[in-house]
Amino acid sequence: MARLRALFAALLLFVGASFPLPAGAAGDRTVLWNIVTNCLDASGADYCTACRWPRVDSTCFHGGACNGATEVWAESGDFVVLRDSKMCGCPEGFVHGLAIPRARVTGVEDPRRPDGIWAFAWEAARKRMGDDPAIALAVNPQGQRGQDQLHVHLLRLHGDAGELIAQRAKDRVRNLDQVWKVAAQRAAVEGLTDYGVLVVAHREGGFMVLVARESPEKLYTDARCR
Structure with missing residues (x-):
């Protein structure tokens, strides 16, 4: 029994480590949907009570913990890009964002x-990181994510991951609107029913699309600064 309790505790630590959440949200898989629903439009009279993690540019935010607020990098009628809480406490230059559908x-x-x-996320990443060839976009598999609202991670590749991806990626697209279709086709060929997707720039133009059984965020990117 003691061994089972230890294993369970370790599992909880792993899940929590895979997706650091805003303050007071441990184990809640609806945080991103809550933010999209209640925290983006700060014009409502009840905003300060409806939104648990107010925008840093709203009158409700008076400073405090980094993971206690919503920082918006880009937004449109369809999508929003937020700072991921993994950036809290990191040095200047480290980038980790989340592109989320409304x-x-x-x-x-x-x-x-x-x-x-994908195109919305890529443009937001370029605005943060310039034309860095290490820019990467990643979506984790269903079984290895901490939230049940689609979110595309905006990050940088780590080390020599670019060379490894060039060896493993079998698909190239010219238009980012093709990513989901190409990824689904590749996953079917490889017999994957649950998979993650990684997108990086191709040196000759366009983008490489890679599908993976494991989390591409963990396999190929600098998801954390420490």
Whole structure:
């Protein structure tokens, strides 16, 4: 029994480590949907009570913990890009953002996943990181994520991951709107029913698309600064 309790505790630590949440949200898989629903429009009279993690540019935010507020990098009628809480306490220059649809979409497995989120995420990443060849976009598999609202991670590749991806990636697209379709086709060929997706720039133009059984965020990117 003691061994089972220890294993369970270790599992909880792993899950929590895979997706650091805003303050007071441990174990809540609806945080991102809550933020999209209640925290983006700060004009409402009840905003300060409805939103648990107010925008840093709202009158409700009076300073405090980094993970106690919502920092918006880019937004449109369909999507928003937020600072990931993994950036809290990191040195200047470290980047980790999340591109999220405003509509309800659970993740990679959801047929409602929007094609346009990849181009929106890429443009937001370029604004943060310039034309860095290490820019990467990643979506984790259903079984290895901490939230049930689709979110595309905006990050940098780590070390020599670029060379490894070039060896493993079998698909190249010219248009980011093709990513979901190409990824689904590749996953079917490889017999993957649950998979993550990684997108990076191709040195000769366009983008490489890689699908993975494991989390591409963990396999190929600098998801954390420490």
